Amino acid sequence: MDHLELIEDKIDEITEAIGDGLAISALSGGVDSSVCSVLAHRAIGDRLKCVFIDDGLMREDEPLQVVEIFAGLGIDVEVIDAQDRFFESLAGKLDPEDKRKAFRDTFYSVFGEEVLKSEARFLVQGTIAADVIETKGGVKTQHNILEQIGIDPQKGFGFQVIEPIKELFKHEVRRVGAALGLPEILYERMPFPGPGLATRVIGEVTPDRVVRVRKATTIVEEAIAPFKPFQAFAVLLADKGTGIEEGKRRFGDIIIIRSVESRDAMTAEPSQLPWDVLLSCARRITEEVSSVVRVAYELTSKPPATIEYI
Numbered sequence: 001m002d003h004l005e006l007i008e009d010k011i012d013e014i015t016e017a018i019g020d021g022l023a024i025s026a027l028s029g030g031v032d033s034s035v036c037s038v039l040a041h042r043a044i045g046d047r048l049k050c051v052f053i054d055d056g057l058m059r060e061d062e063p064l065q066v067v068e069i070f071a072g073l074g075i076d077v078e079v080i081d082a083q084d085r086f087f088e089s090l091a092g093k094l095d096p097e098d099k100r101k102a103f104r105d106t107f108y109s110v111f112g113e114e115v116l117k118s119e120a121r122f123l124v125q126g127t128i129a130a131d132v133i134e135t136k137g138g139v140k141t142q143h144n145i146l147e148q149i150g151i152d153p154q155k156g157f158g159f160q161v162i163e164p165i166k167e168l169f170k171h172e173v174r175r176v177g178a179a180l181g182l183p184e185i186l187y188e189r190m191p192f193p194g195p196g197l198a199t200r201v202i203g204e205v206t207p208d209r210v211v212r213v214r215k216a217t218t219i220v221e222e223a224i225a226p227f228k229p230f231q232a233f234a235v236l237l238a239d240k241g242t243g244i245e246e247g248k249r250r251f252g253d254i255i256i257i258r259s260v261e262s263r264d265a266m267t268a269e270p271s272q273l274p275w276d277v278l279l280s281c282a283r284r285i286t287e288e289v290s291s292v293v294r295v296a297y298e299l300t301s302k303p304p305a306t307i308e309y310i
Ligand code: XMP
Pocket: 191, 192, 193, 194, 195, 199, 231, 265, 266, 302, 305, 306, 307, 308, 309
């Protein structure tokens, strides 16, 4: 089946499932949630409400970019500013799983409030095939979204989850995105994890530390994106290292550059990048992110490492 036929089929499926009801989707700006939101919007128009939860953990200018791109597609996106709630929930947490749990709980409580306010009875979710496989394989836990937003899945109260792209892999989702007319910046963008920059700050996630890793991420993306890696990003370590500033020793931050090649994120290899690109990237990070005194390039495959650091 070609992509246009697939799109028509998906739109028909969604139209039939939702009937004349109201639906809501949480856009993250990633390709998965974007593709399924556009499909649902094509199916039911403005009976779909798209919300973008600004958790303060996005990349540079991401919330604004998402709103503008969707406005260009004729889709209104409501931005929910929940940054303080996310940072409060992450305060003092050091353990990776505690941080993921704090993020998840906050996300679902903010989203749950929006769902209840919207009176929608259908949730459109961008689950893809890798999520389903990793859940079954025990690598990730894909929680029941209704339970997460505080709705008893047994009782249901008429809520239904719609997962239009759950049999597609990432590269297929990108092709559907292109066929739907999404801008390339959206469907070709590197995958970005749900908990955002919180997965790239080791130790406590504070607004100030997120600002540092965000700046470094922008530099890494600018330098490495032209080589079309599967993912390239910066990680802020909790450890410090000694550097020299104006002739004096200074104990400062350490940034790791991680760039990997992968097809479906199940396995990955470090990107073989030109040395001068890595050197200039490291130089820019130490110059532009003032707290950083050391930068290292990560050489580990998945497995044994995962792609993200937490
Ligand atoms: P790992 O780190 O498990 O990552 O090798 C595999 C792929 O999944 C992304 N990732 C996530 N995506 N929520 C997401 O939506 C998450 O909690 C999450 N953790 C990791 C990661 O960026 C990579 O593409």
